[in-house]
Amino acid sequence: MKYINKIKSVLTLIVIALIVAGISSCGQQAKDTDAFRKGALSSDVASRVYVAPGEYDEFYAFVSGGFSGQLAVYGLPSGRLLRVIPVFSVDPEKAYGFSEETKPMLETSFGFQPWDDAHHPELSQTDGSTDGRWCFINGNNTPRVARIDLTTFETAEIIEIPNSGGNHSSPFTTENTEYVVAGTRFSVPYPQQDVAINTYADKFKGMLSFIKVNPESGLMNIEFQVLLPAFDYDLAHSGKGKSHGWTFFTSYNTEKASTLLEVGASQNDKDFIAAINWKKAEEYLAQGKGHDVPANYKHNVYDEATHMATSNQMNTVKVLLPEECPGLVYFLPTPKSPHGIDVDPTGEYIVGNGKLSADLTVHSFTNMIAAIDNKEYDTIIEGIPVLKFEKVLAGTVKAAGLGPLHTEFDGRGNGYTSFFISSEIVKWKVGTWEVLDRVSTYYSIGHLMIPGGDSKNPQGKYMVAMNKITKDRYLPTGPEVTQSAQLFDITGDKMELLLDFPTIGEPHYAQGISADRIVSKSKKIYKLEENNHPYAAKSEDATQVVRDGKDVHVYMTMIRSHFSPDNIEGIKVGDKVYFHVTNLEQDYDVPHGFSVMGFENAEILVMPGQTETITWIPSRVGVYPFYCTDFCSALHQEMQGYIRVSAANSSTELKWSLGE
Amino acid sequence: MYIKYLIILLVVTTAISCGSGNQGADADKGTEQKTGEATVHDPMKNKGIGPIKNIVIANEIDREMAAKGEEIYNLKCKACHKPTEKFIGPAPKGVLDRRTPEWVMNMILNPEIMIKEDPDAKALLIEYNMAPMANQGITEEEARAMLEYFRTL
Numbered sequence: 001m002k003y004i005n006k007i008k009s010v011l012t013l014i015v016i017a018l019i020v021a022g023i024s025s026c027g028q029q030a031k032d033t034d035a036f037r038k039g040a041l042s043s044d045v046a047s048r049v050y051v052a053p054g055e056y057d058e059f060y061a062f063v064s065g066g067f068s069g070q071l072a073v074y075g076l077p078s079g080r081l082l083r084v085i086p087v088f089s090v091d092p093e094k095a096y097g098f099s100e101e102t103k104p105m106l107e108t109s110f111g112f113q114p115w116d117d118a119h120h121p122e123l124s125q126t127d128g129s130t131d132g133r134w135c136f137i138n139g140n141n142t143p144r145v146a147r148i149d150l151t152t153f154e155t156a157e158i159i160e161i162p163n164s165g166g167n168h169s170s171p172f173t174t175e176n177t178e179y180v181v182a183g184t185r186f187s188v189p190y191p192q193q194d195v196a197i198n199t200y201a202d203k204f205k206g207m208l209s210f211i212k213v214n215p216e217s218g219l220m221n222i223e224f225q226v227l228l229p230a231f232d233y234d235l236a237h238s239g240k241g242k243s244h245g246w247t248f249f250t251s252y253n254t255e256k257a258s259t260l261l262e263v264g265a266s267q268n269d270k271d272f273i274a275a276i277n278w279k280k281a282e283e284y285l286a287q288g289k290g291h292d293v294p295a296n297y298k299h300n301v302y303d304e305a306t307h308m309a310t311s312n313q314m315n316t317v318k319v320l321l322p323e324e325c326p327g328l329v330y331f332l333p334t335p336k337s338p339h340g341i342d343v344d345p346t347g348e349y350i351v352g353n354g355k356l357s358a359d360l361t362v363h364s365f366t367n368m369i370a371a372i373d374n375k376e377y378d379t380i381i382e383g384i385p386v387l388k389f390e391k392v393l394a395g396t397v398k399a400a401g402l403g404p405l406h407t408e409f410d411g412r413g414n415g416y417t418s419f420f421i422s423s424e425i426v427k428w429k430v431g432t433w434e435v436l437d438r439v440s441t442y443y444s445i446g447h448l449m450i451p452g453g454d455s456k457n458p459q460g461k462y463m464v465a466m467n468k469i470t471k472d473r474y475l476p477t478g479p480e481v482t483q484s485a486q487l488f489d490i491t492g493d494k495m496e497l498l499l500d501f502p503t504i505g506e507p508h509y510a511q512g513i514s515a516d517r518i519v520s521k522s523k524k525i526y527k528l529e530e531n532n533h534p535y536a537a538k539s540e541d542a543t544q545v546v547r548d549g550k551d552v553h554v555y556m557t558m559i560r561s562h563f564s565p566d567n568i569e570g571i572k573v574g575d576k577v578y579f580h581v582t583n584l585e586q587d588y589d590v591p592h593g594f595s596v597m598g599f600e601n602a603e604i605l606v607m608p609g610q611t612e613t614i615t616w617i618p619s620r621v622g623v624y625p626f627y628c629t630d631f632c633s634a635l636h637q638e639m640q641g642y643i644r645v646s647a648a649n650s651s652t653e654l655k656w657s658l659g660e
Numbered sequence: 661m662y663i664k665y666l667i668i669l670l671v672v673t674t675a676i677s678c679g680s681g682n683q684g685a686d687a688d689k690g691t692e693q694k695t696g697e698a699t700v701h702d703p704m705k706n707k708g709i710g711p712i713k714n715i716v717i718a719n720e721i722d723r724e725m726a727a728k729g730e731e732i733y734n735l736k737c738k739a740c741h742k743p744t745e746k747f748i749g750p751a752p753k754g755v756l757d758r759r760t761p762e763w764v765m766n767m768i769l770n771p772e773i774m775i776k777e778d779p780d781a782k783a784l785l786i787e788y789n790m791a792p793m794a795n796q797g798i799t800e801e802e803a804r805a806m807l808e809y810f811r812t813l
Contacts, residue, residue: 525797528735540739559739560794562748584739586797634790659747 049487049499051078056519059451061464061512062121062135063485068505069116071137071148076451076462076512077487079501087146087155088116088139092602096155099604100578100613101533102302104311108142108160109296117141120170120509124213128175128240128345128456132517134218136171136180143167145182145211147218149304151523156302159220162295162317163190163207169236169249171211175456179223179278181238182209183249187230191293200258204230207319208249210278219301224281224290224318226329228274229382230256232265235340235406240456241347243365245279248350252337265337266356270389272331273341273352275368284325290318305532307610323383330372331381333389334361340406340447344415344430345456349394353404353417360404360417362433364394395433400426405446406509408453410460410490416453418445418465425465425488427495439495441486444468450490451512459514463488463495466507473500483507524588526609533611535580540564545656552577554656558592558606559584560633562658563626566641570654573618573647579604582611593629596643603629618645703759703780709773710766711800717761721811729802729809736796737806743813748791750784752806753813761807768803771795 051057057075060082065072069089073082090097090106097106097114106113116139123130134156135148143161148154161167161182169183183206189195190205205227212223231251239246254271257264284290295317302309322329334352338361342351350363370376371391378386401419408416414436415428423444427437447466451459465486474482482502489496528538537543537555543564546553552575557564563581571577581594585608595603599616606612618624628639646652707713733743733752740748755764759780767774767781771793774781785792798806 527797539734541734557739561791562739564739584736585794586736587795590794633792 045496045498048489049077049079051075051080056515059459059462059512059514060518061449061451061510062123063464063466063503063510064118064121064137064508065504066119066483066506066508067117069118069139070504071118071121071135072504072507073153074485074501074503075515076464077498079485079487079499081504083153084504085148085153085155087137087148088113088118088144088158090114090602093605095602095604095612095614098602098614100615101308101611104309105155105158105300105302107298107300107311108144109162109298110142113142115141116144118146118508119168120172121511122171122173122180123511123513124177124218125173125175125455126177130452130455130511130513130517131177132513132521134177134213135511136173138167138170138182140166140168140185143182143184145171145180145220147213147220149218150518151521152304153522154302156218156304157220158298158300159211159222160297160299160314161209161222162297162314163192163205163225163293163319164188164209169208169233172236172238172247172454173213174238174247174278175240175244177213177215179210179212179238179247180220181236181247181249182211183233183236184208185232185234187232190227197258200230201256204256204258206231206233206251208233208274208276210247210276210281221299222297222314222317224285224320225293226276226281226320226322228322228329228384229254231272232261233274234338237341237343237454239343239347239365240345243343243347243350245277246365247276247278248332248341248343249274249276250334250338250341250352252339268336270333270335271337272386273334273338273350273363274384275330275332277328280325280328281320284320284328285318289325290320292316293319304526305530307526307531307533307536307612321383327372329384330368331384331386332363332368332392333378333386334363335359339404342407342409342415342454345409345411345458347456349430351407351415351417353406355403355405355420357404358399358402360397360400360407360428360433362394362396363392367394368392395431397426397428397433397435400428400435401438406448408448408450408463409458410450410453410463411458412460416448416450416463416490416495418448420444420446420468425463425495427490437494439488439497441465441467442473442484442500443471447507447509449510449512451514453512459512461489461491462498462512463490464510464512466503466510468506474502485510525586526607528584528586528609531582531609531611533580533582535578535613536582536611537580538582539584540658543656543658545570545654547654550575552654554579556581556594557584558582558594558628558639560590561628561635561639563594563628563639563641564658565656566658567660568641568656569644569646570652571618571643571645572650572652573621573645575618577616577618577643578613579616580611580613581606583608585609590632591630592632592639594626595629596626597624599624605630621645621647701779703763705760706778706780707760707762708764708766708770708778708781710770712762712765712769712803715761715765715804717807717811722808723812725805726808726812729805729807730812732798732802733806733809736798740791740794749788749793751813752810755810756807764807764810765800765803767793768796768798768806769800 059076086096143164149156164184165186165188168185171180232253253265336354338352339355340353403421583606
């Protein structure tokens, strides 16, 4: 009996313990999850990049596709690919560069360019913070700058840059998006002409362009260009806060080599950072110092109301000459072939990442102004004073790694620099220049990105490394393997690797922004009432087929789940058929697609309320089906039609119908 | 005995502490109206599900409002609804003899929920070969104007 009582009391204790445990575990569920995410179980990094099904990521990342020419949008911290925005390369999926409306976007002074190399996305800023209005990106090969509208995630504008030979130091913004810049990487003859290449040192020039951005519409125009010596202008960043009004460009090849640059452009101990006082430039322009120089470039604008782009021919540009404009440009000597140039959030420190050195050179804006005031010049090159290195230097991050390329900031007084050769990121303290932490990347990192990390107000929670080589990190896919990005948590003392994720093309540079700055502004449909496309059929009553000689215009509509008209006859071999297709839907996420059998063109993917045009020159007699290519409803398979093509000399009557 | 009570207490406590999170999951669904013991469904008493709870219609047709309604109808609805004959969806002619005005407006304004939860809308979806009514982003004012237009048909 005593024995049984003992068992009873032990069991009682166990049951009480279970009750207490049960109550507290249920009640604490929410809090525990939170603690879990914040690092109570910090070894479980998977949970920190896990975004539950149906939930949103905290940040958008806009990652350039490099040689793909496009811009990819990812969610952070998940690394999920949300969208690929076609910018400089054609995209048959979205008919970009194929539809009549978007073909003008890729026009240049050299004609239609189906491809480019897109390097540096740059978000617009208001008072030094990313504002989620536009994303700019450079086309490197045929020099251009594009503007992407972040209400539609579509390319809204592309402007070509004349007198340029490779638009690499671009399109970095000023703190209120007064300007985005476009510095040439390759100097070219100025004016462009047929000369011997070995006349490089005499006949070639490097041009830095300032593109003014309309604060309301975002429309760009080349406000002025500054003519500089024939160096290679590599990267740029504008001042902020106290240094607002200045833009800094790195250069290499101050040796002016035009062959075997691998050796010839690495001779000098120091190259230059060109500091441009753009507020001074505005004064000189007001005084009429700008030379109107003949130029040949295109300015392509997409109009959201007509759903149509136009390409405009531009014929002149204003050029400022440093020798006529004292105080406009200074050179800051910087070791050694500086690549990235990055300004800290306070605007005081200008970091030159000498890619052939182990050190980072940090200049002081205050020192630079003092050196200018005191005329502390080493020499003057083509009218441009070269400031004394030791007079502008603020400090050096010593022996931090091999091959520093780029620096971003976390807003807590730390810099993070990527080192290509030693494949690592080094965290260092701004002001004391001491190295705080280092972390390996896999492999050969180029740029790195912290959301807002090149602005006045970084959102320093995550950091993304963009790597040039992945080798063994992913399943092999033949000789070419995926490029990749890596996500780090930078909230603690130590940088912590959370995630590898594959990217499109070569992820070159990126920008990040907290999602709340974009989500509420994102457009869901285009309103039919506001559709001013000249060939829109805004109701089925307006659908028709009109012959104009050999041109045939089909005004067609689409709605779940039919085309109107869906039977067309009287088309002849050799006609040029324009399908102007309007999506009558006014509901979110209901695009319809359109394609015709054998029509040697891309599909069009028409958003709700939008009109798009695709052309077809039929070459064979027959009856050809067309259908909706974007699964739209339970009756999607029924969303189809026929078009009859008759011989060129036939007398088949032109007619169209639906449901007859 | 003693242990049994404790176990019951354990189960009850756990159930209470964990159960509270699930409340409110089943909001009022559908408009099935129970009169007496059998379920009798009368579409002319069904106001549907959506923002429109009660509207009053004047005897006289407001011609100006109806004209505005016709304009919106032609732009956003006519691709699937011919005014006087069955097409992708039913014709609006005489709809107010078959449905309440509230139901008609809720069907226009809240089609996704209606075809999932309203018995009359569900029946129509099946009758019309699963072609769902599209949400065309119509405002309440526009839907009211279209209702006036339907009265003229």
